Amino acid sequence: MSIRSFLKLVEIQTKIASVFPFFIGILFVLYRYDAFHLKNTLIFFSSMLIFDLTTTAINNYMDYRKAKSDEYRKEKNVIGQEGIKESTVIATILTLFLMATGLGIWLSIETDLLVLLIGFICFCIGILYTFGPIPLSRMPLGEVFSGVTMGFGIVFLTVYVNAFDVGIAALTWEKEMIFLQVNLIKIIEIIIVSLPCMFTIANLMLANNICDVEEDIKNHRFTLPFYLGKKYSLWLYNGLYVGSFVAILISVFLHLLPIIALLSLVAILPVYKHMRIFNELQVKSKTFSLAVKNLIIVNGFLVVSLAMSFIIR
Numbered sequence: 001m002s003i004r005s006f007l008k009l010v011e012i013q014t015k016i017a018s019v020f021p022f023f024i025g026i027l028f029v030l031y032r033y034d035a036f037h038l039k040n041t042l043i044f045f046s047s048m049l050i051f052d053l054t055t056t057a058i059n060n061y062m063d064y065r066k067a068k069s070d071e072y073r074k075e076k077n078v079i080g081q082e083g084i085k086e087s088t089v090i091a092t093i094l095t096l097f098l099m100a101t102g103l104g105i106w107l108s109i110e111t112d113l114l115v116l117l118i119g120f121i122c123f124c125i126g127i128l129y130t131f132g133p134i135p136l137s138r139m140p141l142g143e144v145f146s147g148v149t150m151g152f153g154i155v156f157l158t159v160y161v162n163a164f165d166v167g168i169a170a171l172t173w174e175k176e177m178i179f180l181q182v183n184l185i186k187i188i189e190i191i192i193v194s195l196p197c198m199f200t201i202a203n204l205m206l207a208n209n210i211c212d213v214e215e216d217i218k219n220h221r222f223t224l225p226f227y228l229g230k231k232y233s234l235w236l237y238n239g240l241y242v243g244s245f246v247a248i249l250i251s252v253f254l255h256l257l258p259i260i261a262l263l264s265l266v267a268i269l270p271v272y273k274h275m276r277i278f279n280e281l282q283v284k285s286k287t288f289s290l291a292v293k294n295l296i297i298v299n300g301f302l303v304v305s306l307a308m309s310f311i312i313r
Helices: 003-009 012-033 038-066 070-075 078-082 086-110 113-130 142-162 184-218 224-253 259-280 284-311
Strands: 169-174 177-182
Touching: 003 038, 003 086, 012 038, 012 142, 012 184, 012 284, 038 086, 038 113, 038 142, 086 113, 113 142, 113 169, 142 184, 184 224, 184 284, 224 259, 224 284, 259 284
Parallel strands: none
Antiparallel strands: 169 177
């Protein structure tokens, strides 16, 4: 497989959705706990990115295998377009999966058992998202699992591997007993801070499913827009962006983020413009990119404003 084909198989351009939660997690743990472990951070980032590549490759492969028409398989799936052998795709997926797993185990050794448990749960969700008789991506659950797993999961793990010793949570194993301790207040704080990531990532999936709803039905993919209908799907789409900005306001009000984070609210203007365009036309080739732009704008402004708080200290 050529490098070009590999990058198309793993849809490298979409990995920005993983990078933003990672940076927000780094900046939050620095601001809130003044903690940073370079080694743990690098191991986690590598494992996270490789596993994201794995799930995307699995998704493309399963779409190829389960396509109900040759047209979809040859013209709309990267494997058909690139002419990649199935055996090569399978070998690539297994290699990526083993690399991500190895890094995850290494990270657990460097931190604690909770990282192993949460990593295992995220791995299961990532695999079940695209694999199995009824993948999550073919059900009205894709937005929830993608938003929570990537939006919250990546932020939480980024924070935890850097501050696993400050009392956020702990998983201990003593003889035949396993004890899980969780500081609910600190977990809720991380959830609130991660909401912009959760909502914008969920909207990435929602916008994709709104644009593809007719094609998805033909290929037996009954996603959330199929059940909600276009009207209420767009209401949800708009509401998630509103929720992203409300979450930033709440985070600053509760002193979870510095007051300079309010500068990120400037993103309201371009996001609102893109929302209006998408509400008028839902065509993947023309307007799906607006959801990608909104994700970059909302989280990009938040990352920049948080970074500025350290510069002007």
